[in-house]
Amino acid sequence: MSSLLVTNIGQLVSWDADQPIREKAAVVLEGGRVAWVGSSAVTPLADERIDVDGATVVPGFVDSHTHLVFGGDRAEEFEARLAGKPYAAGGIRTTVAATRAMPTPQLRVRATRLAAEALHSGTTTLEIKSGYGLTVADELRSLEVAATLTAHRTFLGAHVVPEGSDAASYLQLVKGPMLDAVAGVASAIDAFCEEGAFDESQCREVLAAGAARGLAVHVHANQLRPGPGAQLAASLGALSADHCTHVTDDDITALRDAGVVAVLVPAAEFSTRSAYAPARALADSGVTVALATDCNPGTSFTTSMGFVIALACRELGLSPLEALRAATTGGAAALGQSDLGHLRVGAHGDLLVLDAPSYVHLAYRPGVDLVRHVIRRGEVVR
């Protein structure tokens, strides 16, 4: 089991309980995990050694909400939106048609390329949802493509009702044969609880069926207007309620009391020209906040967690420290994984060497690629 010493770290963000940020630090990775954290004045034995010359080291980003497997793009819809046309959930059907029409190898090449782009920009853990197939075969192959890229695969058959179907019979399909087909490949289930997608009782049915098969639960909640999504997530004990753009004080209380993570996706609000989620109210009331890209061709075609952090500081009122926490441990909480998103001993050896004197530069230098190196599971991948 080979070990790697990363030393001469100017600023280390480890999220250690006693010392979340330390200066002049070093880290040893072994067997893909953090084996030791200490001062760079100490030189523990290791097989290999990287001197980062005073750079900043932070945990790799955990992007807990993406839709990376799809055909086509929606640049025209994006342009129309800039010209004033509002976003509606129905646009998803455009991508469903393009995804169904695309051969699997091409779907895989495209998703792999986006995953590589995400990794290059610092995302060491990625969640991927299905939801552009909406047939048994197309949902299954979407999740199988996702399975080549990540352990975090979410079945989102309940994304929209596909063209030519009615809601009732489509839901029977989703919670019956479709769930049967994907249950061995997916690790979680999600549903889009929104006008134009699915209502509360429909989502509850689907999500309960998934939970009964041992899948973790996420909910697309309160994206386009106030609604029952957040409270549904709370009542189901979901891992996360995602979007939360239009949550009320009662929704926030329910999320906090149920320990549901609020996954905020400001890049989607940027792209759809929506108002931004009330992150300050969520954080101040004690809800765990995660940041994610929501990477998808309709409402947020970015893989950049750095961009999301900068937006979160400008538009969500998070401090750079809160934003980085939300992009790392927050994301890990949304995936229900406690050994990710931090650099305490035992955590996955996922870290970023930043070309900056402080993590603050992630927000201070928007649009700039500050990632000098990416280490994932103890391996240098950039």
Next chain:
Amino acid sequence: MSSLLVTNIGQLVSWDADQPIREKAAVVLEGGRVAWVGSSAVTPLADERIDVDGATVVPGFVDSHTHLVFGGDRAEEFEARLAGKPYAAGGIRTTVAATRAMPTPQLRVRATRLAAEALHSGTTTLEIKSGYGLTVADELRSLEVAATLTAHRTFLGAHVVPEGSDAASYLQLVKGPMLDAVAGVASAIDAFCEEGAFDESQCREVLAAGAARGLAVHVHANQLRPGPGAQLAASLGALSADHCTHVTDDDITALRDAGVVAVLVPAAEFSTRSAYAPARALADSGVTVALATDCNPGTSFTTSMGFVIALACRELGLSPLEALRAATTGGAAALGQSDLGHLRVGAHGDLLVLDAPSYVHLAYRPGVDLVRHVIRRGEVVR
């Protein structure tokens, strides 16, 4: 004189008058200039050949407003601003102190690194201002550092009144000995017309003195509140009025009638949490709009024109086409240079090969590095 054929271009944005965007195109660069533009079905002779495999090609970005030569950073001020402290012009003095204290080789290394970062992200032409020296020697060495990086060097002695000086005697210095010292190195002059910096008559004096020495004129105008800057720029026949965040309808009319370019810097408005400039009103009334980064440690620490384009679409109401035009020919107009920012025959051979099927992706994929190759003056530099 070696020539380079760039062919198999899927979409070429040349800003040709008859055909600003064409498909299946090719370009020949020779002697650092565009020598031929045509169909990729034709194969003109050239010494070297690059097949870009259907990628999009656009002119290199022209960033017409930066402050790249400085010491220190202002990450703490940035964090304080996120916590609610408003931006004020006085923060400039922090950077003045750090710049004066920094040896010239280190200033040069830092500026060179930022210029390289800008080039890597697609900026093939860069303007650099002084204004963090504010002594004869420090302004001169700032412009000498800029001279190692660009032909577009702007003397901004009238940035703020330095600590320990009074405005009247400092202005005598700026338009006298300081202007004498820098006139051979600078190509343009600028002044910060704003409460807390210089008033209209002070700016007019300094700018007129520079114009009398043959320097082109720019004005930092109407950044923090309404004021006389834009009208001053118009009355002086300046190349550009920069910022224009708080311009009135009368200001807009004056800019248009005088042919002054409005250089908009939305990344500064992003960083200072300011309102955004009325770009739509400016463009609709016929003012030439340029987009620039305003890269500086106080209010906009980004070199990314891609980020600026994405912001301009989200926040300024520009279409992706208008934003790209403003980031290329708009910038060239702000620098008074007609052979830049487009790819018509005779233009500088500055172009970007984008990893995207259309220039629209520059706005559609915010935060993502879409630049696959950068060609500057006919040479492949990335």
